[in-house]
Amino acid sequence: METQHVIIIGAGPGGLSTALQLKRYGILPLIFEKDQVGGLLNNANLVENYPGFPKGIPGPALVKLFIDQLQNHSIPIVNEKVEVLQFRKENFQVRTDRQEYHSNILVIASGTKPRRFTDIKIPKEIQGQVFYQVYPLLHLSGKRIAIVGAGDAAFDYALNLARGNEIEILNRGEQVSCLPLLWERAKQSPRIHYHPGTKISTLHPTIDKSISLECQTPAGKVVFEVDLLVGAIGREPQLDFISGQFSKKAIQLENSGDLYYVGDVINGLYRQTAIAVGNGILTAMKIYNHLQESNL
Numbered sequence: 001m002e003t004q005h006v007i008i009i010g011a012g013p014g015g016l017s018t019a020l021q022l023k024r025y026g027i028l029p030l031i032f033e034k035d036q037v038g039g040l041l042n043n044a045n046l047v048e049n050y051p052g053f054p055k056g057i058p059g060p061a062l063v064k065l066f067i068d069q070l071q072n073h074s075i076p077i078v079n080e081k082v083e084v085l086q087f088r089k090e091n092f093q094v095r096t097d098r099q100e101y102h103s104n105i106l107v108i109a110s111g112t113k114p115r116r117f118t119d120i121k122i123p124k125e126i127q128g129q130v131f132y133q134v135y136p137l138l139h140l141s142g143k144r145i146a147i148v149g150a151g152d153a154a155f156d157y158a159l160n161l162a163r164g165n166e167i168e169i170l171n172r173g174e175q176v177s178c179l180p181l182l183w184e185r186a187k188q189s190p191r192i193h194y195h196p197g198t199k200i201s202t203l204h205p206t207i208d209k210s211i212s213l214e215c216q217t218p219a220g221k222v223v224f225e226v227d228l229l230v231g232a233i234g235r236e237p238q239l240d241f242i243s244g245q246f247s248k249k250a251i252q253l254e255n256s257g258d259l260y261y262v263g264d265v266i267n268g269l270y271r272q273t274a275i276a277v278g279n280g281i282l283t284a285m286k287i288y289n290h291l292q293e294s295n296l
């Protein structure tokens, strides 16, 4: 198996910008993507804080531009899921769902994964109607959709889906924690209905294949009948492919300039496209310097 200079895990804004900057140095990385190129950005209703778009731009439209840019620079994406990562004999070994690859340098730009519902049992029959991202639903209209959460993602999802659907936002607490502008926009939408203090206690399928959500509310038990349920109850770093053994070596590999983390996977609460893109450019510059210094 040929050893690559650089492997990047994840083709979201962070991984893509790392690849673009590396290509400017004449280094063609191998980028792995398990799902949708553009990552989480595919869900964003309107990106208003990415410079260059005075009126803002929908997430999928920005992703389309990223993909065009990638194609113009002939950077291919490998549609494989990285399952196991190891470091052996001075090389990274990246095992995907299809085969194994090796590299000298590794960039982890794998973003975040959603926190899933753990306090409610989801019957098998309706598991296919429960989502944690909205991009697969953006073509739908005429549906009734419950979104659980009270942060930016919950309200952004609601605004995105409310173009053609009726939305019930269920917040088990009393406070919202989203940007004030998202809250104001949601309040103005006749299709978005917000329910504070509303906690799902049980859910079950109905005869017509809807989901019946039985909720505890300050006014007592309330039942919502919806077609789909979307969870927006937080996210955590996506690092499932890292074993305990690899973690032990990780700091040493970072210090030696062989391992890098880019974007949301490492940015804690500071998860924004421009930050991930900046991280990616910076990382590619560091990699270039490292390769020059080590004559690789």
Ligand SMILES: Cc1cc2nc3c(=O)[nH]c(=O)nc-3n(C[C@H](O)[C@H](O)[C@H](O)COP(=O)(O)OP(=O)(O)OC[C@H]3O[C@@H](n4cnc5c(N)ncnc54)[C@H](O)[C@@H]3O)c2cc1C
Pocket: 009, 010, 011, 012, 013, 014, 015, 032, 033, 034, 035, 036, 037, 038, 039, 040, 041, 042, 043, 044, 045, 046, 047, 048, 049, 050, 080, 081, 082, 083, 109, 110, 111, 112, 152, 153, 156, 157, 238, 241, 262, 263, 264, 265, 271, 272, 273, 274, 276
């Ligand atoms: C609803 C919503 C609205 C948003 N609005 C804005 C906004 O207005 N402005 C803004 O700046 N940001 C916004 N964001 C945040 C923005 O989308 C993220 O900050 C950005 O996408 C992070 O990029 P990333 O590359 O670090 O991670 P991600 O976009 O999460 O990309 C990581 C990629 O890695 C892939 N991956 C993970 N594990 C593996 C594996 N094992 N093998 C192969 N591939 C893997 C994933 O499938 C994913 O495509 C929003 C996010 C959401 C959810």
